[in-house]
Amino acid sequence: MLKRHHRLALLLFLLLTWSWGVRPQSNADDAAARLIGEILAHGEAFQNLRYLVDEIGARLTGTPACAQAEAWTAEKFKEYGLSNVHREEYTLFAGWRRGRASAEVVEPVSRTLTIASFTWVPSTPEGGLTARVVDIHRGAKEDVARAASRLRGAIALTIAEGETLEDLLESFYRIPALVRELTAAGTRALIVASQKPYKLLDTAPVFWNEVSSIPVVSMAKEDALFLRRLIEHHGVVRLRLQVENRLTGPVKATNVVAEIPGRERPREVVLVGAHLDSNDLGPCATDNGTGVTAVMEAARALVKLGLRPRRTIRFVLFTGEEQGILGSKAYVDAHADELDHIVANIIMDIGAGRAQGFYSMGRPDLEAAIRRVTAPLIPHGVRQISTEAFAGTDNLFFLLAGVPNLVMIQDPLDYFTIHHSTPDTLDKVDPGDLLFDAAVLAVTAYNIAEQPERFGRRLSPEEVKKLAADSGLARQLKAVGIWK
Ligand SMILES: [Zn+2]
Structure with a gap:
């Protein structure tokens, strides 16, 4: 209902500004109305998404499919008339391909269970691994210590507790340290119960910049609970686990870059x-x-309308994000000399829902500037500003470098159920919502690039440290090994 209401409001706005010839108040309003009109009427985002998802498919960094996506998006940017279209290469620590994975209870009953390997984890030994399963509950340090005498040679099973997003993140950020502790204790593999419903699995890497020391698999929550009950009733439960992945040495990947050069301050x-x-x-x-x-649609519409703001707008499609935000890290490293001139980094990565505002990533000082540049979007429901900061996407290394970074807040829909899992398919995307989000990116980027004053200042390393400590970000960074 809410969605229909928003769409009606938007239609009314467009009718008012077009057919009655009512011109908006300022240049910013005028540009916003033209961008929204162009994108909603002629946007190609959904057609492009269909191609990316249905024709190219999954895009693990370093695979031919990801390389195909890099080449295709660069071609699209050229076709749309962007300037300086190019790809910036960096090296990923290892290449990885998924093979088969299976798990079978062999004692005290016989049962096949639903699993999938985490990414960038090794295989089990040739012929599989048959071992006792040890329940380490939620996998806290105390849980590992308590089970220590039983862990050598075993397969550990952990099932996270709690239902909130914070609980989910807490257990996610615990996994790297847990795997190190289990490896030290001689554990041979780890089963992580998926937190998704209806036997959906969940995939992720264990570490953000190295291959896991032991095989780690996601198991359907229902099957993990079944294993726990068996252990409670019988004590000894043995499982045959087979994981066949292919690891290679370092691989090359690229970030795809395109620009609209600024007319006054390029x-x-x-x-x-x-x-x-x-x-x-x-x-x-x-x-x-x-x-x-x-992002591609925002670029297309800005070029199509001939909107060339004061500053340069640069569109970057990063790779390596799912392995530990590695592509954008490589980008920040390679552009270290330029960071003083990057006035903002705007990222969209929270699914398919309609834009509702922006995370300022721990920067209350940016609130007034965000209000100013998003003013034309407020009537369309884009009005939330959250100062929360988290380590989850390609804003992170810009944040750590002190560069103002915004992440779009979107209607969550059922994003955290479907992402990183099999149902993340085209049918989950509403074409109108996708175009609306593209319009929000276009308007926000244009207004930041066009306004006379700079959007926000770059923080000093000390200020970044304080921000990270105050927001809880520091804890997440330590957990994944980015900060020592
Ligand atoms: Zn993502």
């Missing part, structure tokens, strides 16, 4: 980005095909 840059790579259980329409095609 060295000052507003960056608009999303990640082109994906996980591989599904074709990853909402994580992050939607972000990619919204």
Whole structure:
């Protein structure tokens, strides 16, 4: 209902500004109305998304499919008339391909269970691994210590507790340390119960910049609970686990870059980005095909309308995000000399829902500036500003470098159920919502690039440290090994 209401309001707005010839108040309003009109009437985001998802499919960094997506999006940017279209290469620590994975209870009953390998984890030994399963509950340090005498040679099973997003993140950020502790204790593999419903699996890497020391698999929550009950009733439960992945040495990947050069201050840059790579259980329409095609659409519409703002708008499709935000890290490293001139980095990566505002990523000082540049979007429901900061997407290394970084707040829909899993398919995306999100990116980027004053200042390393400590970000960074 809410969606229909928003769409009606938008239609009314467009009718008012077009057919009655009522001209909006300012240049910013005028540009916003033209961008929204162009994107909603002629936008190609959904057609592009269909191609990316249905024709190219899953896009694990370093695979031929991801390379195909990199080449195709670069061609599209050229076709749309963007300037300086190019690909910037970096090296990913290892290549990885998924093989078969199976799990079978062999004692005290016989049962086949539903699993999938985490990404960038090794295989089990030739012929599989048959071992006792040890329940380490939620996998806290105390749980590992309590089970220590039983862990050597065993397969550990952990089932996260709690239902909130914070609980989910908490257990997610615990996994790297847990795997290190289990490896030290001689554990041979780890089963992580998926937190998704209806036997859906969940895939992710264990570490953000190295291959896991032991095989780690996602198991359907229903099957993990079944294993727990068996252990409670029988004590000894043995499982045959077989994981066959293919690991290679370092591989090359690229970030795809395109620009609209600024007409007055071309060295000052507003960056608009999303990640082109994906996980591989599904074709990853909402994580992050939607972000990619919204960024491409914003670029298309700005060029089509001949809107050339004061500063440069640079569109970047990052890869390596699902392996630990590696493409945007490589980008920040390679552009270290330019970071003083990047006035903002705007990222979309929270699914397919309608834009509702922006995370300022721990920057209350940006609130007034965000209100100003998004003013034309407020009547369309884009009015939330959250100062929350988190380590989840391609804003992170810009944040750590002190560069103002915004992540779009979107209607969550059922994003956290479908992402990183098999149902992340095209049918989860509403074409109208996708176009609306593209319009929000276009208007926000244009207004930041066009306004006379700079959007926000770059924080000093000390200020970044304080921001990270105050927001809880520091804890997440330590968990995944980005901060020591
Ligand atoms: Zn994502």
